[in-house]
């Protein structure tokens with residue numbers, strides 16, 4: 001454990017009460033938060049202001065797939081911060097060029113647009129789709145899935161198949177329609193004369209860790225080929241090794257035209273990317289899109305380091321082994337408590353435990369945190385369990401033991 005030490009004479013760091021009261025009184029109150037303030041982390045462990053050790057099985061909403069304070073990422077951002085933090089996109093820089101090189105070498109991609117978040121990556125994808133559509137028959141409509149989540153900007157709330165994210169922000173951006181997730185025939189039936197693209201998550205994350213039936217993405221690929229549509233895969237949550245392969249599409253027998261990334265791409269440093277083939281990129285010509293900080297040296301150095309670790313040949317096999325162990329433990333829990341647990345589902349280390357009762361699900365998440373295990377509740381009754389890929393067997397067993405106590409209580 002590497003405790004951060006305050007410089008001599010510095011005032012003591014604020015306690016949880018001060019941090020929480022300060023944030024509550026000044027910040028826009030858009031987040032439902034648990035009353036805990038974290039000060040540092042290492043691997044799968046977080047420490048709060050009171051030095052309480054918490055097992056992090058949420059990876060900060062799946063943003064720290066390599067665990068907290070991964071040495072390779074820390075070293076890369078430290079070196080880059082001392083060298084060059086930012087240059088504009090009117091010039092070139094090495095971290096940006098290297099990131100684009102890695103993203104294309106490690107995927108189907110031929111072209112990359114770099115940005116700062118998931119919503120921005122999806123904005124770039126949606127703009128690419130509209131440019132492509134306008135040049136190919138005057139089309140603009142994008143089909144997405146019910147229960148999906150694609151971000152919080154105006155275009156991405158319009159793309160998101162959940163009414164609650166659009167409520168109060170009407171009028172919604174036109175050009176989107178929603179189709180039940182996992183139903184390829186319904187998707188094909190929904191195609192109209194103005195449809196240009198399908199945007200889906202390979203596994204829905206925020207929607208409740210929903211895994212589509214086998215062959216779904218491959219069927220969507222065939223549909224897109226039949227109708228000259230772009231297949232756009234939102235891998236913001238499923239990418240970067242989370243599902244056991246670098247990108248989830250690799251397990252689904254389909255190659256998309258566009259893939260969007262963010263969250264763990266910089267292992268906690270805000271960086272996003274829209275990766276696409278030349279066809280999808282064809283409409284994004286000079287001046288069509290941009291971002292001041294997209295391709296920033298510091299964030300891109302973090303992403304380069306993250307991808308180098310993820311592609312080292314050891315990290316992903318280890319993540320798959322961890323996923324098997326954790327899933328087996330969760331399934332054993334389900335066998336023991338069928339009156340509470342409906343289903344264990346997910347892919348790799350993106351796992352969901354669907355409970356029968358939302359109130360019980362809330363109580364389980366709260367009791368787990370009381371006992372030192374951080375998990376997340378999504379879609380009302382689904383415990384989302386997503387430790388970092390570097391989680392150890394001992395940590396998995398510790399997390400499972402906490403859950404076993406909580407479910408038995």
Ligand SMILES: Cc1ncc(COP(=O)(O)O)c(C=O)c1O
Pocket residue numbers: 117118119120122149150151152201205206234235236237262263
């Ligand atoms: C699948 C998916 N797409 C897009 C987003 C939006 O990403 P961001 O919050 O970085 O804008 C998220 C965030 O949860 C997500 O899970």
